[in-house]
Amino acid sequence: MAIDTTALGPSRHAENSASIVQKGIARRYAAERRFRLYGMFAILFGIAFLVFLFGSIVSNGYTAFVQTSFKLDVPLDSEVVDPAGTRAVSDLRNADYTLLARKSLASLLGADTSSRPQMREVGALLSRDVDVEIRNAVLADPSLIGKTLSLWVLASGRVDSLMKGQLDRELPAAVRKVSDQQLGWLDKAEAAGFLAKRFNTGLFTAGASSNPETAGIGVAMVGSLFMMLIVLILSVPLGVAAAIYLEEFATKNLLTDIIEVNINNLAAVPSIVFGLLGLAIFINFAGLPRSASLVGGLVLTLMTLPTIIIATRAALKAVPPSIREAAYGVGASKMQTIMHHVLPLAIPGILTGTIVGLAQALGETAPLLMIGMVAFVVEYPTTPLEPATALPVQIYMWATSAERGFVERTSGAALILVAVLICMNLIAVILRRKFERRW
Amino acid sequence: MNSKFIAYTTVTAVGMAAFACAALARDQVQIAGSSTVLPYANIGAEQFGKSHASLKTPVIESGGSGAGIKRFCEGLGEGTIDIANASRKIKDSELAECQKNGVKEIIEVQFGYDGIVFAVDAKSGDWALEPKDLFLALAAEVPKDGALVANPYKTWKEVNDKLPEWPIVAYIPGEKHGTREVFEEKIMHAGAKATGADKLHLDKAEGADDAAKKKVADKAVLKVRKDGAAVDIDGDYTETLARLASNPQGLGVFGLSFYENNTDKLKVATLNGITPSVETIASGEYPVSRPLQFYVKKAHIGTIPGLKEYVEFFVSEKIIGPEGPLAEYGLVPSPDAERKALQDAVKAEKAM
Numbered sequence: 001m002a003i004d005t006t007a008l009g010p011s012r013h014a015e016n017s018a019s020i021v022q023k024g025i026a027r028r029y030a031a032e033r034r035f036r037l038y039g040m041f042a043i044l045f046g047i048a049f050l051v052f053l054f055g056s057i058v059s060n061g062y063t064a065f066v067q068t069s070f071k072l073d074v075p076l077d078s079e080v081v082d083p084a085g086t087r088a089v090s091d092l093r094n095a096d097y098t099l100l101a102r103k104s105l106a107s108l109l110g111a112d113t114s115s116r117p118q119m120r121e122v123g124a125l126l127s128r129d130v131d132v133e134i135r136n137a138v139l140a141d142p143s144l145i146g147k148t149l150s151l152w153v154l155a156s157g158r159v160d161s162l163m164k165g166q167l168d169r170e171l172p173a174a175v176r177k178v179s180d181q182q183l184g185w186l187d188k189a190e191a192a193g194f195l196a197k198r199f200n201t202g203l204f205t206a207g208a209s210s211n212p213e214t215a216g217i218g219v220a221m222v223g224s225l226f227m228m229l230i231v232l233i234l235s236v237p238l239g240v241a242a243a244i245y246l247e248e249f250a251t252k253n254l255l256t257d258i259i260e261v262n263i264n265n266l267a268a269v270p271s272i273v274f275g276l277l278g279l280a281i282f283i284n285f286a287g288l289p290r291s292a293s294l295v296g297g298l299v300l301t302l303m304t305l306p307t308i309i310i311a312t313r314a315a316l317k318a319v320p321p322s323i324r325e326a327a328y329g330v331g332a333s334k335m336q337t338i339m340h341h342v343l344p345l346a347i348p349g350i351l352t353g354t355i356v357g358l359a360q361a362l363g364e365t366a367p368l369l370m371i372g373m374v375a376f377v378v379e380y381p382t383t384p385l386e387p388a389t390a391l392p393v394q395i396y397m398w399a400t401s402a403e404r405g406f407v408e409r410t411s412g413a414a415l416i417l418v419a420v421l422i423c424m425n426l427i428a429v430i431l432r433r434k435f436e437r438r439w
Numbered sequence: 440m441n442s443k444f445i446a447y448t449t450v451t452a453v454g455m456a457a458f459a460c461a462a463l464a465r466d467q468v469q470i471a472g473s474s475t476v477l478p479y480a481n482i483g484a485e486q487f488g489k490s491h492a493s494l495k496t497p498v499i500e501s502g503g504s505g506a507g508i509k510r511f512c513e514g515l516g517e518g519t520i521d522i523a524n525a526s527r528k529i530k531d532s533e534l535a536e537c538q539k540n541g542v543k544e545i546i547e548v549q550f551g552y553d554g555i556v557f558a559v560d561a562k563s564g565d566w567a568l569e570p571k572d573l574f575l576a577l578a579a580e581v582p583k584d585g586a587l588v589a590n591p592y593k594t595w596k597e598v599n600d601k602l603p604e605w606p607i608v609a610y611i612p613g614e615k616h617g618t619r620e621v622f623e624e625k626i627m628h629a630g631a632k633a634t635g636a637d638k639l640h641l642d643k644a645e646g647a648d649d650a651a652k653k654k655v656a657d658k659a660v661l662k663v664r665k666d667g668a669a670v671d672i673d674g675d676y677t678e679t680l681a682r683l684a685s686n687p688q689g690l691g692v693f694g695l696s697f698y699e700n701n702t703d704k705l706k707v708a709t710l711n712g713i714t715p716s717v718e719t720i721a722s723g724e725y726p727v728s729r730p731l732q733f734y735v736k737k738a739h740i741g742t743i744p745g746l747k748e749y750v751e752f753f754v755s756e757k758i759i760g761p762e763g764p765l766a767e768y769g770l771v772p773s774p775d776a777e778r779k780a781l782q783d784a785v786k787a788e789k790a791m
Contacts, residue, residue, distance in 0.1 A: 128764065167703055168703060210768075287518060289465060368503075372469075374501065376477070379496050379497040387469075400474070
């Protein structure tokens with residue numbers, strides 16, 4: 001406004017300038033309305049993208065939580081399962097359970113068990129890992145041999161895609177890769193009730209697999225959990241200690257200024273750089289095993305430290321000086337002041353920073369690529385030194401697979417990851433709400 | 440004070456544990472390399488884990504043939520990988536690097552073939568291509584009236600009357616892919632020969648002698664046009680598939696196994712009148728295929744538990760045979776004699 005009045009010049013009359021202000025009011029209100037419109041548009045734009053993103057993930061991914069299965073009554077013929085009759089584990093492991101499952105399904109479907117082509121078509125309906133399910137049941141309880149085992153086994157990925165409508169039934173059989181006879185069998189099985197979509201526990205418990213129907217995020221979850229624990233154990237004490245020292249004890253000089261600038265810069269360094277660093281230091285120099293979640297955790301710790309230090313320093317700064325002065329006033333030492341008064345008041349802020357940092361680390365893929373965690377890992381790791389993958393890595397690997405069944409799994413795993421992240425952020429918000437003090 | 444002390448002790452303990460465990464022996468095979476070989480290696484590893492209770496399932500990383508071989512050649516010892524997957528043969532320069540770093544004996548396991556197919560959106564009409572058509576559509580310079588000119592063709596119909604009137608857009612593998620080399624050799628070279636472009640390039644080439652000229656000309660025929668008609672895809676086939684979904688008038692290059700898994704979205708083009716399939720590629724009728732292989736460090740056999748067992752298991756009939764799971768996924772099995780020779784070579788640990 002100051003510029004306006006000088007522009008009008010001193011020679012103008014008072015009523016004149018009042019009328020100019022009057023005229024200007026409408027224009028200024030219009031400018032404000034426009035500005036508010038721009039803001040609303042920006043928010044709507046963001047929401048539209050969010051809705052689109054979630055819409056596509058949910059619509060692609062919700063089917064991953066159910067899986068087409070057959071209910072089979074498998075006669076565990078002791079001739080096939082344990083011909084020697086010794087119940088030796090090696091015999092039980094190597095028995096042809098696939099054949100048993102195929103025969104059982106063939107008899108349910110009314111297929112000719114003596115015709116090889118027919119048996120092959122029946123076999124193609126079942127998952128390639130069907131033998132594992134039966135074998136595990138037998139190994140867990142050898143007394144089942146000779147009896148009939150009734151269980152749900154997974155259908156093949158292609159059958160699953162077909163039943164979920166991801167594969168068009170109207171396509172010619174050669175393109176669909178499911179023959180008309182198989183289609184007839186599937187319809188019959190569904191009508192008879194021994195084919196159904198059941199909740200997909202395998203998605204949460206299984207490791208990597210080349211068959212979409214038996215692939216799961218189990219190993220990735222364990223890997224992510226190990227890494228988060230390591231990050232938590234290492235980065236919180238280190239980060240908080242560094243922040244307290246810098247904020248409360250360090251004298252302000254050129255050195256601490258340089259450190260501060262560097263910490264702020266580190267927080268913005270692309271994560272792949274930390275991966276390179278981890279490869280050079282932890283694997284090539286220290287000789288830690290590749291693909292291990294320990295190395296992943298160490299790399300993510302380096303990445304999370306600056307976030308935690310910055311959040312902790314901000315939280316310490318936000319504690320009003322009156323608290324410190326009061327503590328000094330009753331004779332507390334500097335150490336006592338910080339430990340008894342300042343730090344407890346800063347904890348909500350530190351917690352929030354930690355959780356946000358962890359959430360960031362949980363969603364990270366790029367540094368893990370360098371240290372070998374983007375890998376096909378079938379077996380569960382029992383310690384952080386064994387090979388593992390991480391949740392976002394599993395999503396990335398599924399996204400590049402050829403089979404149709406991996407498309408829904410990619411989105412399904414993304415949904416799980418997003419759910420975990422939302423939970424973490426929610427906890428951060430709740431903690432802040434609960435413990436935050438206002439002065 | 441106390442809590443801080445505990446925190447510091449934890450940190451030190453974890454750090455020390457980490458370094459102490461560095462001496463821990465590795466008990467599973469580690470593999471890295473080609474993303475084309477990855478699905479086959481995954482299936483092999485999975486079956487291995489299923490049938491060998493006492494041995495661990497190998498861990499397989501992707502990352503490309505070049506990256507895999509580079510890590511393979513870093514040296515010997517537990518910190519290095521045991522097997523490198525490759526969708527192309529190891530180069531002499533890479534072998535030299537291996538030798539230099541102490542990786543002296545390498546076992547080459549060529550376990551089968553992969554076909555490379557050209558495919559369009561499933562809803563389009565039939566496509567019959569020849570290397571000539573692809574060369575004319577995609578090369579940077581094509582012969583016209585006996586001279587080389589910058590590629591003037593805009594639609595497929597201009598290239599070949601039988602093709603539809605689509606603007607030329609082809610999604611071809613990027614230069615870091617092993618597939619690109621096969622594309623260059625089997626399509627661009629063959630096309631250049633068929634159109635006479637190779638002779639024109641040879642006439643134009645500058646060099647000290649004939650051999651040098653031929654080298655220059657050979658490179659020149661491989662140049663693809665840069666005006667947007669030939670799009671390099673540096674990602675994998677899922678990216679090519681996504682491009683075709685957004686541009687249904689595009690032509691994509693895929694691996695046979697990828698196509699087999701997506702027959703409902705893709706329609707394959709015939710090449711020289713031959714439809715690509717496991718049979719036509721195995722018989723050699725379909726011209727564009729390449730061998731798939733992995734390289735094994737002989738020095739690691741005996742020190743890494745399960746390495747020999749894994750390789751022997753992988754080359755057995757029940758994995759790479761015509762009835763095995765790899766063929767089911769889309770691998771073109773090697774001829775019987777080749778498989779037999781491979782099995783014997785692996786058994787004898789015959790190095791390159």
